[in-house]
Amino acid sequence: MDLGLGGRGYLLTGASRGLGFATARALVDDGARVLISSRSAESVDAAVSSLGSGAFGVPADLADPDTAEGLVAEARERLGTVDGALISVGGPAPGTVLSTPEEAWRDGVESVLLGPLRLVRALVPHLAEGAAIGLVLSISVKQPIGHLAISNGLRPGLAMTAKALADELGPRGIRVFGLLPGTIATDRIAEIEAASGDPEKARARTEAGIPLRRVGRPEEFGRVAAFALSPAASYLTGVMIPVDGGLSRAL
Ligand SMILES: NC(=O)c1ccc[n+]([C@@H]2O[C@H](COP(=O)([O-])OP(=O)(O)OC[C@H]3O[C@@H](n4cnc5c(N)ncnc54)[C@H](OP(=O)(O)O)[C@@H]3O)[C@@H](O)[C@H]2O)c1
Numbered sequence: 535m536d537l538g539l540g541g542r543g544y545l546l547t548g549a550s551r552g553l554g555f556a557t558a559r560a561l562v563d564d565g566a567r568v569l570i571s572s573r574s575a576e577s578v579d580a581a582v583s584s585l586g587s588g589a590f591g592v593p594a595d596l597a598d599p600d601t602a603e604g605l606v607a608e609a610r611e612r613l614g615t616v617d618g619a620l621i622s623v624g625g626p627a628p629g630t631v632l633s634t635p636e637e638a639w640r641d642g643v644e645s646v647l648l649g650p651l652r653l654v655r656a657l658v659p660h661l662a663e664g665a666a667i668g669l670v671l672s673i674s675v676k677q678p679i680g681h682l683a684i685s686n687g688l689r690p691g692l693a694m695t696a697k698a699l700a701d702e703l704g705p706r707g708i709r710v711f712g713l714l715p716g717t718i719a720t721d722r723i724a725e726i727e728a729a730s731g732d733p734e735k736a737r738a739r740t741e742a743g744i745p746l747r748r749v750g751r752p753e754e755f756g757r758v759a760a761f762a763l764s765p766a767a768s769y770l771t772g773v774m775i776p777v778d779g780g781l782s783r784a785l
Pocket of ligand 1: 552722
């Protein structure tokens with residue numbers, strides 16, 4: 535199947551590593567051009583080199599309120615037309631509901647909730663019919679994850695915000711969707727497993743709860759995200775797409 539990505543331009547945040555990078559890889563492999571960003575200039579440079587021609591990069595912290603406008607301007611300059619965006623950010627601090635201090639909730643609101651929203655507001659005026667916005671959320675949209683209170687609290691709200699945005703942008707032919715990773719083997723997951731004190735045991739426990747009995751590979755997420763962003767998915771909007779090996783108990 536031709537995804538129709540040839541020559542199209544996409545802005546990706548949180549994309550020097552992990553799920554954002556895997557999506558950039560899948561987009562570039564299918565002929566798209568990408569502008570990737572994350573906080574560390576060094577990581578962005580390394581990721582751009584690894585993606586090869588068709589990739590540009592700029593350091594940007596999505597939690598900084600001044601980031602969005604500049605990032606969109608940079609994307610328009612480098613890519614010409616921006617046909618869509620994948621918005622991913624670093625995960626929020628771990629902790630239970632009762633142990634998570636208010637300051638951590640505030641930081642989570644800045645990075646997980648307001649960061650993506652600011653970028654959407656800056657980007658939308660420059661999008662044309664056929665564009666798509668994908669938000670990297672979490673399976674916590676559908677069911678709580680232990681010890682990730684902030685994700686459980688904020689991501690369902692962002693998912694419904696994306697649903698409302700799909701209503702608002704649908705008449706202009708712009709699509710909006712969310713991606714809900716379960717456990718995909720990125721640095722973030724390695725950090726969470728290491729923090730448990732026994733990473734192997736933590737991995738085995740996770741895998742036992744997944745119907746496919748294994749965690750996902752970043753490229754398995756990247757391919758789904760690239761398809762959903764592509765013109766091949768032109769009638770897909772207002773949906774949350776789990777990429778979780780069957781983990782979610784909700785349909
Ligand atoms: N992997 C999973 O299984 C899984 C499951 C559920 C939800 N998620 C969520 O999906 C998102 C991506 O996860 P991941 O596994 O790809 O994480 P990751 O491997 O840690 O990569 C995170 C990426 O985001 C960048 N980043 C972090 N904070 C940022 C910020 N404030 N502004 C811009 N870029 C930022 C990082 O680069 P810099 O350090 O250079 O900024 C890096 O490129 C997270 O929100 C995570 O909670 C992941």
